[in-house]
Amino acid sequence: MCVFELMDRRRAYRSLEPFEVTEDLIQKLAWSAGIAPSCFNNQPWRYVFVYEKKRLEELFTSLARGNEWAKASSFVIAVFSKPEYDCRIKGRDYYLFDTGMATAFLILGATELGLVAHPIAGFNEVRVKEILGIPDDMIVITLVILGRHAEALSPILTEKQIESEKKRPERLPSEKIVYRNSYNQ
Secondary structure (H helix, E strand, O other), X not given: OOHHHHHHHOOOOOOEEOOOOOHHHHXXXXXXXXXXXXXXXXOOOXXXXXXXXXXXXXXXXXXXXXXXXXXXXXXXXXXXXXXXXOOEEOOEEOHHHHHHHHHHHHHHHHHHOOOEEEEEXXXXXXXHHHHHOOOOOOEEEEEEEEEEEOOOOXXXXXXXXXXXXXXXXXXXXXXXXXXXXXXXX
């Protein structure tokens, strides 16, 4: 599939069905993230792939209200890093940018494999670190919730979430995000 088609197909659905997590899937997603570029090839990203049922149930206790839909997932990826893992050039830290790029590659890989990969910010970071054994000096950037897109809407979604399931949320027009040759408001 063309990368442009893949980007268009990617959606952050919340109505999910479980799926079987295989070693092949784990390897493909790890490869997808690992092939991403980074400052001086430092590869600052770290992931915990969580798919064991008992550990998932524990991890679900860290979710914020409004993210209960994620409990239908078979697989959650904790994304984390720390500034020391990557470049700091003239006051600019690159670890978040580079980890974000690797996670975008991972999300596109999951999309190519027919999965929904929905990153979320609504979780208790301290609890996630405790459950997954992530050291205190790391920053948990996001949790990526994976599942198969369900045909039926999840009954626990809010009205706003239902609307975003039915129709892709509006995107800003290019004139609002791209400036030509200089930044002119």
